[in-house]
Structure formats: C-alpha cells, structure tokens
Amino acid sequence: MAKSGGSRGRSGRPAGSARPARRNRAAVPQRTAKAKTPKAVTPAPPPPPAAARFVLGAIPGATLGGWVDAWRERMPRTELQLHPLDFATQRTALLEQGLDAAVVRLPIDTDGLSVIPLYDETAVVVTSAESHLTAADELEMGDLAGEILIVPRDDVLGPVVPGAASATFAPPEDTEQAIATVAAGVGIIIVPMSLARLHRRKDAAYRPLRDGPTSTVALVWPTERTTPEVEAFIGIVRGRTPNSSRG
Incomplete structure (x- = not known):
C-alpha cells in the first residue's frame, strides 16, 4: 500500500520541483582593490629672502x-x-x-x-703726560721746534714741522704704537683729534695745534x-x- 504524500526524488526535494541554479562564480564580478589616492605633497616653503x-x-x-x-x-x-x-x-x-x-x-x-x-678735524699734538708742552692749552708749530717728530706708517696728515728733528729709529707700524712711544717720553706725534681720542692713554696727553694741518x-x-x-x-x-x- 502506497504511503500518502507526494513522491520525492533522491535528493529529498519534491518531484517536479526545479533545482535551484548553481551560482556561477565566474559570472560574479570580483571586487577589485580600490586604487589608493596619492597623498598630496606639501611643497617646501620658499627660502626666506636675503636680509637687506x-x-x-x-x-x-x-x-x-x-x-x-x-x-x-x-x-x-x-x-x-x-x-x-x-x-x-x-x-x-x-x-x-x-x-x-x-x-x-x-x-x-x-x-x-x-x-x-x-x-x-683739528690736528693735535700727542706727547707724554709729563711733557713741558702740556703746560699750554693750545700749541703752535713754533712751539714744536727741537722736538722729535714721529711719523707712523699709517700717518694721515703728512705734517711738516719747521725746526723739529726726525726720528732716528724706524717708523712705528701704526698710530697706536706711535702714541705708546711718545707716552714713554720719546718725541711727539701729530694726528687728527679723533685718533688721539681713539688711542687715549693715561700716560699720554694731547693739545690742539692751532696752525696744524686739518683732516x-x-x-x-x-x-x-x-x-x-x-x-x-x-x-x-x-x-x-x-x-x-x-x-
């Protein structure tokens, strides 16, 4: 005696039912890797302008x-x-x-x-602080007769002193050395006042030379x-x- 109910195939599905279509993997589009957006490159800052x-x-x-x-x-x-x-x-x-x-x-x-x-610039006479020339507030060329005139290699005035004696030793290399020499009691030097102030020393003194050369x-x-x-x-x-x- 046959059991009631529809017949089933071997797979257990009811007879006559459609088999579900197999998924065709080849037909399914594969998910492609997303292209990476390149990072924006920040341009290097321009070099600072040269300082004026x-x-x-x-x-x-x-x-x-x-x-x-x-x-x-x-x-x-x-x-x-x-x-x-x-x-x-x-x-x-x-x-x-x-x-x-x-x-x-x-x-x-x-x-x-x-x-x-x-x-x-007014010219001044630089001497030793103990020189007799410092007794006057100002000097003239005539006051320098008999003095030893030292002219350094960097002289800027080219002074000519009537009656003065020329140094018998080699000229000092610069005004600073010449002032150091007269500070020791040897001779005089004539320079613009600013140079006398620039190389001021306690053992040297200077006086304006009224009729001296100007710079x-x-x-x-x-x-x-x-x-x-x-x-x-x-x-x-x-x-x-x-x-x-x-x-």
Missing part, C-alpha cells in the same frame, strides 16, 4: 654714532653693517669688498666716485651704484628729516 643690508666702510676715528642711530630708526628692515677701513687702502676696499659707501679721509682718488665732505672726513660711494639705500644715508648725514624733500 647696507655695508658702510669707516676709517678709524670716524664719528658715526648719531648717523647709525638715525639709520636704525628710519630703516629698521635694512641692517647697517660697519666695515673698518685703513687710510692707505680705503679706495680699494670700497670698490672691491662689496661696500655700498664709505666714510673716508681725504684725499682720495675720486675717479668714478661721488664725494660729500662731512667735517674737518677732512667725507662720505664717498661709486657713482654708478647710487642706490636708494645710499640716498637714504645721504639724507641722514645731511640732516634731512624723514619727511623732508631731497635737497
């Missing part, structure tokens, strides 16, 4: 304090750098060592240079390199105010 600067040459003894202060107040973004000069090589240094301008002692070969005289200090620069910075410094040394017109 104004290079000013200066001979020993030059009086620059007020001008330097005025420059720093008016031109805070442009550094003023001081470059020491020697009298004998001041023109060469100005033209060959990257200076914008220079405060020099005249005379100087002015070919290709612009020149503005600034001030004249003119000037501002010079290469004419073809008259930059706005040079113009600004010219305005300062000529006493212009920041708002004054050029003159």
